[in-house]
Amino acid sequence: MSKVPIPFSEPPWLMGHPSPYYTDSHKKWQKTCRAMFDELMADAGEWERQGDVPESLYSQFAAANMLIPNLSSPLPVQWLHKLGIRTLPGGLPVEEFDSIHTLIYADELARSGSLGPGGAITTGMAFGVPPILKFGSKSLQERFLPDLLTGKKRICIAITEPSAGSDVGNIQTTATRSKDGKHFIVNGTKKWITNGLWSDYASMAVRTGGPGPAGLSMLVVPLLHTKGVNMRRIKVQGQTAAGTTFIELDDVLVPVENLIGKEGMGMKYVMLNFNHERLSISIGVNRLSRVAISAAFEYCLKREAFGKPLMDQAVVRHRLAKCGAELESHWAWIEQFTYSLTKMSEEEANRELGGLTALLKAQAGRVIESCASTAVLLFGGNGYSKSGQGEVVERIYREVPGARIPGGSEDVMLDVAIRQLVKNFQRKTKELETAVEPPSGSSKL
Known part of the structure; x- marks a missing residue:
């Protein structure tokens, strides 16, 4: 016997109220997401209490193609087809995925009552991959996207610093060119970087030029197992399982080919x-x-x-x-x-x-x-x-x-x-x- 939902426990469209926004595709996707997250995130509360998620969770999401919906709509259909990904769970064609599907995915993931475990899996993919997709050169995409889109490698977005939060134009982390012109030498610190602990790379905002916004660029910076990179967990008030990280960068060599888009457009x-x-x-x-x-x-x-x-x-x-x-x-x-x-x-x-x-x-x-x-x-x-x-x-x-x-x-x-x-x-x-x-x-x- 189905239970009568508590008032305010679901969005109106899931309480049986008519809505102009949701198609049959969206309704089927909602059922798919709920079933999958009820299984994958069943222990989310316990993970948040412990302050970490199982190492296998990311690969479980990747194997189910449930990392892909974190990307903004429209999805990178050509890349997904190239990697053999033509549908998402429930048989949803990647070409059909739109912003309403994104809305449903994010809403269902947060039903666990904590942003930490979901953030541990999704944040890096959701915000670290798009700069490469939207602004990266074809060669940069070919080097990084296959492993990132399939979950074989992980990435985070690294913007914030101890002295530059919402004031992005004040970023102090520098990236200067080596004498032979083959590398950027990166020095500085990044703070409150979600997923940093587990990330192979970061889409990172760095200063390649003078002061102010015009001096900023973005690089794909290697993190795990990279000389000059030191990372440690930051204990925070909420989202304890999301892997909030302090990153120190000491003369980290980054190939100039890792520049995202154009220098000075960061x-x-x-x-x-x-x-x-x-x-x-x-x-x-x-x-x-x-x-x-x-x-x-x-x-x-x-x-x-x-x-x-x-x-x-x-x-x-x-x-x-x-x-x-x-x-x-x-x-x-x-x-x-x-x-x-x-x-x-x-x-x-x-x-x-x-x-x-x-x-x-x-x-x-x-x-x-x-x-x-x-x-x-x-x-x-x-x-x-x-x-x-x-x-x-x-x-x-x-x-x-x-x-x-x-x-x-x-x-x-x-x-x-x-x-x-x-x-x-x-x-x-x-x-x-x-x-x-x-x-x-x-x-x-």
Whole structure:
């Protein structure tokens, strides 16, 4: 007998509400993802408690072709066909995969109630491979993509430094050319690099020129078993299983052929890459918020205080209502936003939606803060405990800073959003003024 879902426990379309966004392909993909993640991620909570995932988990995802959906849509169909990958689980043709499929994948993966185990598997692939795919030369792609796309090798994205987080233009890690011109010599440090511990390579932002954004480039830098590279785990508040890493680079030799795209274009590549990252964060964080508030809802139905269920207390219903409104409003925006991506070219989306992506991500942080803190309060002492009934909401509460800071801290995201909206408004105003032709002929009778 199927169970009636707890309110707010699923997005409206999975609660039986009509939706214009999801095709039969999307509905089948959702069932496929749920079945696979229920199996692959069944012990996610325990892994997060332990602070690590099994070594075999990445290869399990790779063998099932479940790393591929982390890439932004459209997928690199030609490369996948070349590698013999024509369908994803459930028989989904790689040509058919769109941004709604990405939405479903990220949402289902976060149902475990923790971003750590999923992040341990997906983050490097999701954000480290796209710069090579989108901006790398054909020869660079041929050297790295076959092993990366099939999961034989791992990669991470390495942007952040001790003194340069959201301020990407302040990156200090240098890459100077060797005397023979065959190598870049890389020196510096990278901090808070998810998946770094296990990565063979990093798509890394480095300074090849002078100060400021114009001096930045991107390189594929070898990490594991590389002379001059030292990596150690950073213990963080949430996502403990994701392999957050501190990387020291001391005269690391990197072939000049490992340059991604053009020298001096690193800032642009990093900024464009952030769009996919911020949308992915928004989706996963929304689901985490959903897990928290629906767990609290269920708890309030059965927990009694002062002689009656908590749900009979008006203040409890008021708290749940406010969180539910914030959660579902954010989800509706995510759906509409993602649908827009299926109808726009990548160039259009970057131009029109880049700032809104930042705003969407900032709002995700505000939603999870509200939902997680409310859930902890409603669970009371149980919500303060790392085991027992409130374990999941206590864990989600520790994820809040990890939602509001990585991928661009909240205050920076709010500023980025408005600056791009102003820029687009001014550009369109100028285009409109230029398009208006002056009246022809004489005004004299």
